[in-house]
Amino acid sequence: MSAASRSFRCNTVNGKDTLLSKEIRLMQGNEAIAEGAIYAGARFYAGYPITPSSEIAEVCSQKLPKLGGMYIQMEDEIASIAAVIGASLAGAKAFTATSGPGFSLMQENLGLAVMGEVPCVVVNVQRAGPSTGLATRPAQSDIMQVRWGRHGDQTLIALCPSSVKECFALTVTAFNFAERYRVPVVLMPDEIVGHMRENVELPAPDALEVVNRKTPTGHPADYKPFQADEDGIAPLAAYGSEYVFHVSSSMHGLDGYSNNDPNNAAWRIRQLHEKIARHRDEIVLTQTFDTDDMDVLLVTIGATTRSGRAAAIEARKRGVKAGVLQLQTVWPFPDREVAELGQRAKRIVVPEMNYSGQIADEVLKAVGPDMDLRRVNRYNGTIINPQDILAEIFDAA
């Protein structure tokens, strides 16, 4: 009997849901994201339904009120991210989930979360576009939208899971990064990962680290919400605490009040970037498979990681040494990791579910224009299979 069926039969006992008490559960990626968020301490969800992310909302609507939290369905995605930011400033670990069109709508307010240094998590279960596109089909074409969709000079963190297990774990990581660095974090599974079902061994409540934001400890009169500590991160109070504070979408000083001085503006922009840059090595997460000894390096994200691994295994059977570098962190881009492994390979193959080669272009920036870089792009709403990748591995290897 497979683990899946064993777990499935255990789901109900005497009509009661026993899922939470089981170590191994058959779960969907989207469900694992909701469970990961709850594990990380999320107690506030505001969202607007959109395929292929809606299961996250449905699980939250069921589980959060049981835990004393709140699910609120807002009138659109613009309102959803706004409510998430408001709740976060009131002290909540808060998040929302959406897909490409909804993520586009959130961009302006996500910029406020960057500017106001408000911890929050946005899940963008990527689907095929442009526009309504193939509404229920996967894509990996929001790489640049996640990085650059907002106006102005700003940055954030983005993570990309490739399995249901990673959906859980990287959601916890996303909240930890958001809280630790006072920054919005985007989790960007593709539709395949979001809707995939796998057995997941759920960690015990204390097994994974859960980070809570740093709060002020000094005298309330001295509190400045944008005065960073040694680590580059400023403590964040909650509305309703003894600390009174301002947060502004406008350019602002240490005290949070608007400030249009050019020197202040330059300091703010630098601070937003540098707090991420100085912690870059803690933020950049990658996985490697068979890269100790290789001639061909596959660089993958999300669902294509699996096709990439299958292709690499098959290539080795046929006599070509291939390895895989999976980018769990997409932004900041793991350029050093790509460069370090890339220079040990004769060829790099980048499979991704978009036409424009959004990941491949970043890889090329990291390894330089002389690298033999092969792109495998699919943009018809179907997954890249190992055969597609093998063709590029073998062509000149």
Next chain:
Amino acid sequence: MAHATGMKYLKGGILPHMWCAGCGIGIMLGALLRAFEELDYAATDTVVVTGIGCTGKADDYLVTNALHTTHGRALAYATGIKAYNPKLHVVVLMGDGDGVTIGGNHFIHACRRNMDLTAIILNNFNFGMTGGQVSGTTPQECHTSTTIYGNPERGFDICALAETAGANYVARCIPYYGWEMKETMKEALTQKGFSVVEVVSPCPTHFGRRNEMKGIPDMLHWLRDRAVAVDAYRNLPESERGERLAIGTFVSRDFPDFNTRYESVRSRAQQG
């Protein structure tokens, strides 16, 4: 007892404020801060959420908690704050652009949801900060920098919209009556559920100048002369309502607010 000044909520050394002579925002803010003082609101449990535009600059003057948001979205931010911490006094300051033009969707849903928020909409019939363009409340045929031949559209009646969409408290004030405005603010702040106060305000710089009210007092007198107490207005025959502006409290009711209803959702979830 000395009259409330509201000064303790004002940032020291910040005056004079940036608003134009003749604008109603200063009177609106003064009335609000006096209401805070008379209700003994603490800065620690008060959050003022602002949008963008002339009214949206109000947070710069305050020592309460504040969140200066994006254009039109202030109510959605406030919804998250209040939903997560129902003990906070959450006041949302918006212009007519924020409140019912770009933010119209959020406004009707905030009324429907009946969040326990106080939304104060300063309606000066145009976009002041960006140069006096037409807004969702600009009356038909009025002139703005983008309707120089007259506005082809009708303007929203904010109070009628709020009442229909489900707000618990709806009132309209004009800066000519400052004391009444403060009393209205107090009613709005203490009413459970979603409260809307429309402050119809002069904008001599843009709206007055383009609509035959060139002097600062002209607009204030225009508002005073149009204003009729809401009870008297309701007794007027339709034919005599014309250009008149009903002021006072339109709605005061006690539908359960969002957080109260959510508590019952939680208890059902936790029992099941």
